[in-house]
Amino acid sequence: xxxxxxxxxxxxxxxxxxxxxxxxxxxxxxxxxxxxxxxxxxxxxxxxxxxxxxxxxxxxxxxxxxxxxxxxxxxxxxxxxxxxxxxxxxxxxxxxxxxxxxxxxxxxxxxxxxxxxxxxxxxxxxxxxxxxxxxxxxxxxxxxxxxxxxxxxxxxxxxxxxxxxxxxxxxxxxxxxxxxxxxxxxxxxxxxxxxxxxxxxxxxxxxxxxxxxxxxxxxxxxxxxxxxxxxxxxxxxxxxxxxxxxxxxxxxxxxxxxxxxxxxxxxxxxxxxxxxxxxxxxxxxxx
Numbered sequence: 002x003x004x005x006x007x008x009x010x011x012x013x014x015x016x017x018x019x020x021x022x023x024x025x026x027x028x029x030x031x032x033x034x035x036x037x038x039x040x041x042x043x044x045x046x047x048x049x050x051x052x053x054x055x056x057x058x059x060x061x062x063x064x065x066x067x068x069x070x071x072x073x074x075x076x077x078x079x080x081x082x083x084x085x086x087x088x089x090x091x092x093x094x095x096x097x098x099x100x101x102x103x104x105x106x107x108x109x110x111x112x113x114x115x116x117x118x119x120x121x122x123x124x125x126x127x128x129x130x131x132x133x134x135x136x137x138x139x140x141x142x143x144x145x146x147x148x149x150x151x152x153x154x155x156x157x158x159x160x161x162x163x164x165x166x167x168x169x170x171x172x173x174x175x176x177x178x179x180x181x182x183x184x185x186x187x188x189x190x191x192x193x194x195x196x197x198x199x200x201x202x203x204x205x206x207x208x209x210x211x212x213x214x215x216x217x218x219x220x221x222x223x224x225x226x227x228x229x230x231x232x233x234x235x236x237x238x239x240x241x242x243x244x245x246x247x248x249x250x251x252x253x254x255x256x257x258x259x260x261x262x263x264x265x266x267x268x269x270x271x272x273x274x275x276x277x278x279x280x281x282x283x284x285x286x287x288x
Contacts, residue, residue, distance in 0.1 A: 042067035050129030054227030058254035071115035103151035108159035153195035170214030183286035207275030223281025246282030
């Protein structure tokens, strides 16, 4: 193999591995803004990719509203333990499940661990994701493309399939898609493709489960300040990220999490399924 290609692969892997809030000079805001309530009282939330960023903000918000939380994360132990500590400060339980969602067997094991701990799942949030920039289609490394599809869309099939037997009427599923599903991104072609797949997965599964009383929706964040951004774009600063939106700034995870809470709460969104919310800084997109 050409030395340059080897070095490129090595550099890309190293770049992906730094997906941690510990590496960010400006920390994302994941703290709930309200005093807390009872919207999720005694509910069980199972959420992937919740050690940091949007997932962490969701986990904290749901705990602040009364939920116990099972969190799946890859390998950022410091971030995950910090999230667990904060959840417990709200007086709720938190189960950390460490592993790779790209493996179907692990997805099944993760659900089994949550059921053993909590007995059921009331809300499933499929949030884990990864991305790697490439200047053109020709520059996309197959290994990275496969990882992106396995993490972003395959895992959603596997996790949801394993979770459904433990979700009763009134349960909710919320998937994380992206603004890129609607307008694309020239440097995130494979990532955008997975996010488009999540939209159609959400709509199809919603139709499939409506008779069972399980609602399925999605959230399509715009540019949000999370560790995923600095991991895939190491030179990006918060002043640059989101500057092209009508609001001319990046969103914070804490500004996105309420969309998930709204879609998960039957009292607030009981007549909504198969839909996508767009916390994206004011960009108008179709769908």
